[in-house]
Amino acid sequence: MTRQAGPRATEPDASEPDATAWRDWDTPRDSWLRTDDARPGWKRSVLLEVVARVLFPTVLALSLYLLFAGHHDTGGGFTGGLVAGLAFVLRYVAGGPAELSAVVRIRPPVVVGIGLTIAAAVAIAPLAFGTEPLTAAVAEPVVPVLGKLKLATSLLLDIGVYLLVVGVVLDLLRTLGAGIEHQRARDRAEEEG
Amino acid sequence: MLLAIAVHLVLAAVLLPLARRLGRWVFVIAALSPAVTLGWVLTRAGPVLSGEAWSESIGWAPRIGLEGALRLDALGLLMTVLVTGIGALVLVYYAYYVKPGEGGVGSTAALLSVFSGAMLGLVVADDVFTLYIFWELTTLCSFLLVGGNGSRAEARRASVQALLVTVLGGLALLLGFVLLADAAGTYRVSEIVANPPSGPSVNVALILLLVGAFTKSAQVPFHPWLPGAMVAPAPVSAYLHAAAMVKAGIYLLARFAPAFGDVPAWWVPAVLIGGWSMIFAGYRALLATDLKELLAYGTVSQLGMLTVLVAVGERTAALAGGAMLLAHGLFKSALFLAAGVLDRQTGSRDIRELSGLGRRMPVLASGCVLAVASMAGLPPLLGFVGKEAAFEAFAPGSVVDVLILAGLVIGSMITVAYGIRFLWGAFGTKRGQPATEVRAPPAGLLLPAMIPALAGAVFGAATPLTAALVEPTARGLPAGGEPYHVALWHGFGLPVVASVLAITGGFAVFRAQPLVRRLGGRLPGALHAQHGYQRVVTGLDDLAHRVTGRVQVGSLPGYLSVILLSVVLVSGAGLASGVPLPDDWRWWDNPLQVPLALFVLVAAGSVISARRRFTAVLLTGVVGYGIGALFVVDGAPDLALAQFLVESLVLVVFVFVLRRFPAHFTHGGPVRALRWRNAAIASGAGAFVAVASVLYSAARRHAPVASREYAARAEPEAGATNVVEAILVDFRALDTVGEIAVLAIAATGAASLILAAQREPRQPEPEVETTSGAEPPAEASAPSASENEVAEEEAAEQEGVSP
Numbered sequence: 004m005t006r007q008a009g010p011r012a013t014e015p016d017a018s019e020p021d022a023t024a025w026r027d028w029d030t031p032r033d034s035w036l037r038t039d040d041a042r043p044g045w046k047r048s049v050l051l052e053v054v055a056r057v058l059f060p061t062v063l064a065l066s067l068y069l070l071f072a073g074h075h076d077t078g079g080g081f082t083g084g085l086v087a088g089l090a091f092v093l094r095y096v097a098g099g100p101a102e103l104s105a106v107v108r109i110r111p112p113v114v115v116g117i118g119l120t121i122a123a124a125v126a127i128a129p130l131a132f133g134t135e136p137l138t139a140a141v142a143e144p145v146v147p148v149l150g151k152l153k154l155a156t157s158l159l160l161d162i163g164v165y166l167l168v169v170g171v172v173l174d175l176l177r178t179l180g181a182g183i184e185h186q187r188a189r190d191r192a193e194e195e196g
Numbered sequence: 197m198l199l200a201i202a203v204h205l206v207l208a209a210v211l212l213p214l215a216r217r218l219g220r221w222v223f224v225i226a227a228l229s230p231a232v233t234l235g236w237v238l239t240r241a242g243p244v245l246s247g248e249a250w251s252e253s254i255g256w257a258p259r260i261g262l263e264g265a266l267r268l269d270a271l272g273l274l275m276t277v278l279v280t281g282i283g284a285l286v287l288v289y290y291a292y293y294v295k296p297g298e299g300g301v302g303s304t305a306a307l308l309s310v311f312s313g314a315m316l317g318l319v320v321a322d323d324v325f326t327l328y329i330f331w332e333l334t335t336l337c338s339f340l341l342v343g344g345n346g347s348r349a350e351a352r353r354a355s356v357q358a359l360l361v362t363v364l365g366g367l368a369l370l371l372g373f374v375l376l377a378d379a380a381g382t383y384r385v386s387e388i389v390a391n392p393p394s395g396p397s398v399n400v401a402l403i404l405l406l407v408g409a410f411t412k413s414a415q416v417p418f419h420p421w422l423p424g425a426m427v428a429p430a431p432v433s434a435y436l437h438a439a440a441m442v443k444a445g446i447y448l449l450a451r452f453a454p455a456f457g458d459v460p461a462w463w464v465p466a467v468l469i470g471g472w473s474m475i476f477a478g479y480r481a482l483l484a485t486d487l488k489e490l491l492a493y494g495t496v497s498q499l500g501m502l503t504v505l506v507a508v509g510e511r512t513a514a515l516a517g518g519a520m521l522l523a524h525g526l527f528k529s530a531l532f533l534a535a536g537v538l539d540r541q542t543g544s545r546d547i548r549e550l551s552g553l554g555r556r557m558p559v560l561a562s563g564c565v566l567a568v569a570s571m572a573g574l575p576p577l578l579g580f581v582g583k584e585a586a587f588e589a590f591a592p593g594s595v596v597d598v599l600i601l602a603g604l605v606i607g608s609m610i611t612v613a614y615g616i617r618f619l620w621g622a623f624g625t626k627r628g629q630p631a632t633e634v635r636a637p638p639a640g641l642l643l644p645a646m647i648p649a650l651a652g653a654v655f656g657a658a659t660p661l662t663a664a665l666v667e668p669t670a671r672g673l674p675a676g677g678e679p680y681h682v683a684l685w686h687g688f689g690l691p692v693v694a695s696v697l698a699i700t701g702g703f704a705v706f707r708a709q710p711l712v713r714r715l716g717g718r719l720p721g722a723l724h725a726q727h728g729y730q731r732v733v734t735g736l737d738d739l740a741h742r743v744t745g746r747v748q749v750g751s752l753p754g755y756l757s758v759i760l761l762s763v764v765l766v767s768g769a770g771l772a773s774g775v776p777l778p779d780d781w782r783w784w785d786n787p788l789q790v791p792l793a794l795f796v797l798v799a800a801g802s803v804i805s806a807r808r809r810f811t812a813v814l815l816t817g818v819v820g821y822g823i824g825a826l827f828v829v830d831g832a833p834d835l836a837l838a839q840f841l842v843e844s845l846v847l848v849v850f851v852f853v854l855r856r857f858p859a860h861f862t863h864g865g866p867v868r869a870l871r872w873r874n875a876a877i878a879s880g881a882g883a884f885v886a887v888a889s890v891l892y893s894a895a896r897r898h899a900p901v902a903s904r905e906y907a908a909r910a911e912p913e914a915g916a917t918n919v920v921e922a923i924l925v926d927f928r929a930l931d932t933v934g935e936i937a938v939l940a941i942a943a944t945g946a947a948s949l950i951l952a953a954q955r956e957p958r959q960p961e962p963e964v965e966t967t968s969g970a971e972p973p974a975e976a977s978a979p980s981a982s983e984n985e986v987a988e989e990e991a992a993e994q995e996g997v998s999p
Contacts, residue, residue: 016583074916077833079924092848112947115940126933137929141915155915155924160932164925167936171943172845178950179852187855 049095055097059106062090070165071158080161084168091173100181111173118167125160197266197320198252200233204313208306214482215302220294224307227287230312234280235271244273249386251322262334267322267386270668274518275319275447277665278525281310281651282439285644286628289533290431293540293674300345308435311337315440319447319889322385324373331412334441341436342428354424357729361421364409369448372404385451390987392455399461405452413445413499415474417715420726423492430536433488438495438528443521446499450506450517454673457509470503471603478610487535487545487622491528493612494571498524501607504600505586514670516585519662519682522655523578526648527567531618533645534564536635544632547621547807553633559642561623563649568615570652572702573608573695576684577656580695583608587691588680605694605701612702617709655918659684691819753874760881778894788829796822808859813850817843834920851939 008051025169095103129138139157146152206228215222244250249269256262268276281420287308294301314333319325336359377383379401392398409415414422425437436442448812449466456462477496484490502524505517537560539545554561570579583604590601626949655662663682686692705712749755785791799818806812820843827836905994906927910919914926924932 021920031520073918073921075918077918078839079834079918079921081924082834082837082841085838085845089841089844092845096848112944113942119937122933122936126929129311137926137933139914139926139929153915154718155926157914157929160925160929161921164932164936167940171939174943174947175849175852178947179849182950183852183856 051097055093055102059090059094064085064153066090066165067109070161073161074153074155074158080164081168083161084165085172087165087169088172091169091176095176100184103176103181107173111170111177114136114170114173115167117169118163118165118170120163121166122160122163125156125163128156197250197316198254198264200229200236201313203232203316204229204316204562205308206513208309208313211306211309212302212955220291220296220298220301222302222305223287223291223308226309227284229309230280230283230287234277234284237268237276237280237424240268241273244268245270245664247668247671254324262325263323263382264326265323265384266320266326267316268320269386269388270449271447271518274522274665274669275443276316278443278522279312279315279319279440282435282525282529282648283308283315285647286431286435286533289536289641289644290429291435292638293429293431293536295540303339304429304432307337307341307651311341311436311441315444318444324377324383324385324388327385328366329372329442330369330461331408332363332366334436334444335366335412338362338436342425342434344428349425354421354427358421358425360733361418361729362411365408368404368411369408372401372408373381375401375404384664389452389455394459402452402459402462403465404458405448406462406469409445409448409503410469411445412448412494413442413503414473415445415469415500415503416476416496417475417725417728419477419496420729422496426486426488430488430532430539433492434529434532434536437492438532439525440931442495442499443502443525445500446506446517446521447518449503450514450521450669453507453509453514453946457507457510457673463508465506466507467600470500470507471600472605473497473500474504475500475603475610478607478614479712481614481635482610482617482709484548485621487538487547487550487618488532488620490614490621491531491535494611494618495524495528497607497611497614498528498571501586501604501611504604505589506885508589509673510589511670511673511675512585512589514673515666515680515682516582516589517536518666518669519578519582519585522662522666523570523582523652526652526655527570527579530645530647530649530652531564531571533641533648534560534567535622535835536646537641541637542632542634542639547617548626549629550622550632552625553634556631556634557637560637560645561619561644563646564619564622566653567649568619570649570656572612572615572699574699575656576653578652578662579656581659581662581682581684582657583695583698584691585680585682585967587694588686588689591690591694601694605698605862608695608698609701609705612699613709613712616703616706620706656684697878710947732891753870757874757877760877764881765883768866768884771888771891776894778890786829789826792822792825792829796826807861809861810851810859811853812861813847813854816901817847820846826834834918852886884965928973942979 057068065081068083069078069086070080070083072076073083091103091107094106098105126137129136141153141155143151143153207226209223211226214225218225240250247270249267251265251267253265256264287305290304290308311334311849314330314337317330318327318334339355339359342351342358344351346352375397376388376393378389379395379398380388381393382388398485411418422437422442426433428437453462474497477493477500481490484493498520502517502520505513505520511840535545536556538550542550542553544550566577570577573583574581587601590597590604631632659682666682777800784836796819799815799822803812803815803819806815821840824836824839824843826831827839906923907919909927910916910922914922916922916926
């Protein structure tokens with residue numbers, strides 16, 4: 004991975020209060036486009052890369068919407084997780100493993116584990132309150148701006164499912180995507196001697 | 197009792213870290229729990245012996261009748277005294293037995309402590325499943341203790357044999373318990389014994405119980421594991437394979453004999469197998485040249501005698517069994533510990549090598565004489581008391597009784613003979629053999645070996661004590677005439693004559709050993725139990741290989757064909773049993789379905805004719821999207837959304853994988869030859885699924901209650917207006933949690949497989965490098981060592997080692 008170190012890494016005074024002066028707050032913290040060619044033997048499509056980058060946050064926002072809307076509308080943790088996973092797939096297809104590792108710094112099995120842990124914790128938590136496992140509670144807090152919300156604890160279970168599905172998709176990208184690429188590179192190297 | 201078992205187990209956990217500090221003294225700490233348990237049980241002995249069993253139970257899953265139930269009665273007390281008493285002695289002995297600086301002290305001590313706790317649990321368990329769990333725990337402890345650190349091929353083979361044989365018996369026992377408990381309607385051992393069920397299934401259960409008892413107590417033909425297990429250190433043999441674990445089978449027989457003693461399926465096999473084991477193994481003991489092997493065959497023989505005594509369910513025989521149980525535990529552990537002392541101090545336990553030790557180790561020799569005298573049944577020792585009762589039990593009566601009595605006398609004769617052989621072999625002076633060098637053993641080794649031998653004398657002389665301990669175990673058994681009482685002297689009668697005959701006859705057999713050996717002749721190889729075991733194990737291996745070779749052919753079309761054919765056959769059988777045809781038959785619910793269905797059909801048809809893999813994958817995706825569209829038309833947006841997303845993801849994954857494949861499908865060769873067969877299977881399965889789904893949809897006559905309730909309760913109970921979501925995260929949330937767990941496991945498994953395949957193939961190590969001079973030789977020696985071991989193992993197998 005020979006990706007240029009982003010500005011965030013080169014900014015020595017990022018932690019100091021003066022560093023984020025009002026003039027600098029919108030300075031990009033990451034390189035907008037990769038300047039290197041991380042994937043030999045694969046034509047680079049700048050157009051696709053840029054579109055993927057532009058769409059990426061929007062798709063993630065959509066996935067979050069699906070996650071939270073699930074209780075009352077089409078959606079849910081599983082579909083939300085799949086949409087988020089497809090967002091990462093888009094980045095990967097456009098720019099390869101380097102593009103993916105620019106947005107994901109956490110190892111996929113950890114994401115899977117966190118998702119499963121949340122789900123299991125939600126399942127067990129009611130025992131602490133003397134009810135049966137997986138009992139859901141519904142609260143209707145009034146939040147400023149948003150108004151009256153209806154929140155069920157089962158939303159947490161959905162969040163667990165969401166994270167787990169995202170983790171599984173990332174894991175697929177890591178193994179089937181990047182892994183096979185690695186293998187091909189090795190095969191090529193062997194052929195060349 | 198729960199507390200006592202728990203203390204054993206907790207102490208075992210503490211022993212491992214303690215061993216780093218204390219070294220071998222950790223065994224003394226381990227001895228505390230059996231010693232304390234013994235003391236505590238003795239304070240409770242009074243009421244228990246007078247008939248008030250002491251019960252405890254913890255609810256495990258009480259609603260389905262599963263609980264850990266313990267019950268200490270007279271029989272349990274006798275076994276507890278034996279298990280804890282010998283256990284404490286053996287553990288103290290072990291502290292002196294280990295050589296300084298020997299590794300694995302902590303784990304051995306911990307295992308022995310676990311074993312002691314498990315054995316305690318076994319003899320006080322009152323619930324069949326509790327009993328079974330402790331039974332298997334002792335098996336596992338035996339496996340680990342025999343195997344040691346696994347560095348010796350011989351020990352590994354012996355431990356695996358012990359494990360396989362006893363676990364086989366354990367499974368038979370479990371099955372027997374289930375049948376028995378089912379017939380009796382209770383899981384409590386005491387209740388089953390109080391109201392014994394009967395019937396053909398009970399007979400099967402009894403046979404299974406006997407198999408369990410015979411494997412555990414090393415009866416013919418399961419016995420070879422016990423002599424094999426003699427590779428374990430002497431204290432382990434003394435405790436597990438003489439005093440405690442092998443008694444579990446006898447205990448089981450004694451426990452159920454009051455209920456089933458008169459059932460032929462119970463007593464006939466027990467008497468036959470027990471009697472045969474008694475005589476046959478005694479004969480094998482006469483041939484043995486290794487002291488421990490001699491003792492092991494002696495144990496098999498004695499256990500055979502005990503099997504006969506306790507299984508018949510008659511009061512005098514049971515009294516004899518109880519007394520012999522105690523006597524055998526005492527004298528056999530003393531002899532094993534003494535053999536361990538000899539082995540440790542002289543470096544040999546071969547009869548042909550040891551010579552002149554009687555004079556050099558007078559204390560040990562006198563202790564062994566005492567133990568052997570008890571084994572031979574000389575007065576005034578406990579063995580005599582037991583044998584008198586045994587002869588008395590079968591003295592009067594029928595042909596069967598006479599036959600059993602004759603068997604017992606012959607068995608006792610052989611016992612006397614191999615007892616003398618042990619003394620002569622261990623301590624005698626052999627002609628032409630120089631006196632063996634020996635270091636004086638420390639008192640810590642001698643004392644634990646002496647105590648059980650002396651205890652045998654004490655129990656023999658103080659018969660009221662023995663009677664108090666043993667007689668309550670036979671309470672409630674049919675006495676048949678005047679009740680017998682355990683005593684040293686009953687006056688002249690048949691039993692005394694039998695005893696004298698056994699002792700003098702035994703002496704004669706010992707003198708005539710060469711003749712006896714020739715008389716025995718050779719057993720044909722096919723009848724060797726060890727050969728049988730090896731044949732069964734290799735046969736199973738072969739079978740597994742063959743089945744795997746046939747079933748796991750590595751052909752995806754092959755696997756798919758099997759799956760599809762099973763779907764057609766199994767569900768087809770369901771259809772054949774009669775499903776009504778739908779009465780409101782119609783072609784579509786919504787006209788939009790027609791073009792969508794055609795679209796899917798065309799896409800599916802073109803998949804088959806696709807030449808390029810990529811085209812085929814894309815067309816499969818089209819089929820999936822088409823089905824998603826059908827969901828939309830049917831009004832299931834959640835389902836459709838999930839279908840679209842999954843389809844997209846699958847497409848991407850396919851594309852990733854396709855990069856590794858040739859662009860075109862392969863044609864010709866075997867693929868072409870099988871094409872029509874595969875096509876027939878595929879279209880058959882497809883047609884079947886289409887027909888079946890129409891027919892099955894007709895099976896539902898009314899709107900399902902569950903669906904209505906889900907819809908009605910989604911809003912008030914789950915706080916969700918989306919019913920699908922309410923079902924997923926609330927009503928059936930357990931399913932969801934389970935499914936995502938499966939998803940996580942599957943993803944991890946798939947990732948591991950892919951990553952494992954990508955690992956760099958290991959390069960052959962270059963020859964000795966100049967930079968790292970020390971490492972390569974060490975690495976090079978490791979494989980050669982393991983090769984040697986494999987070769988050794990193979991050689992041993994070819995020889996067909998027989999005990």
